[in-house]
Amino acid sequence: MMKKTLSLLALLLAATTATAQLKPRPDAFPPQAAATPGRKAVQMASTVAEMAAWDRYPTYPVYVEMMQRWASDYPDICSLDTIGTSIQGRLILALHIEGNRQQEILRPEFFYTSTIHGDEVTGYAMMLRLIDTLLTSYGHSPRLTALVDGTAIYINPLANPDGTYRMGNHTVQGAMRYNADYVDLNRTFPDPFSPTAKALPQENAAMIAYTNAHRFRLSANLHGGSEVANYPWDSFTSADRPHPESDWWKAVCRRFVDTCRAVDNGYLRDVADEGYIAGGDWYVIGGGRQDYMNYYHDCLELTLEISSEKTPPAAQLPAFWRRLRSALLNYIEEIYSLPGSASARTADGDTPTLSPNPTHGPIAVEGLAEGARLTLCDMTGRTLLAATAHGGRATLDLGALPHGIYLLHADGKTQKVVKR
């Protein structure tokens, strides 16, 4: 991740003892020469059966077949979405995993997406295995059954298929970071802080349309080239402008790192001892997906850099899974620990304001259309309170409700309300 400010930033970093030892961001432009594993090391599965031990990368047809099979094998809890197509016509797919669908309630929406940089394929393999774990555990593991029943989980294992299968559908050997137009998809999202005139790549346009059609509250974007959890913002240093939920992010990252290190204490150490860092303190970039999601969608998105080697030998994939399995599952559950206000918007005027939030009881909602209807629901979608706006405002009293997180629907917007 990087932009023009690099040389200035490098000077600043060099002058700052706290950050001077940080290694440069690996997904910088121009790309650093990555160690290229031999053909044998990047062993491919050319049938679904050959994926059984999860120690190979799938060919493109095997990947598509796996996604389709999961949807047909688990129709009650799993369906296949096509986010869009790449420039070369490959599918950008997501599996939607959600249990107990006959009960039409509002469940919080979670999103994992990986390999927006086509050569950073460890996350691609991890996402496939995560899908398999969620589906095969349903009805067997009480914890994962509850997670699937209570959460709308969307998983896009491969955001940049043309980059990954650059040399053809049969191999990830020779994968590249960019899409088929040699555009870095993680530098070309709308940038709230430094708008550019860059054209929106086809893959990102599809991803944005998909995001607009959902209400993702928590997400992560998986990369490789380093091992670190990178929380927002990427556009600033934390001293310049901290993310409003920095404390929450640090706690979530600490839990993620600790969970991985319970398996392998040497993991996630090549950037920061803590295993996590504010993105801009490592490397400032613009046009990244993480800040786009945080700013425009009020979606708390984390960048997870999960392997120092971008395309590790396939035989190492089971070891990465052992390190990451619990942490990746726990991270989905963090959707139930979201802070009271995830909004990073600053006065763009279209979201009703709530105060106080958190509240012990009464809450005033302002900036409403005359006669607007408000409803307050719990996390299962049950309506608990309702009101109508007069003079642009309304009040609700949560005094009789248990402590916890509620969702306020007003003026076509949904906001979290925390009852203390």
Ligand SMILES: [Zn+2]
């Ligand atoms: Zn990357």
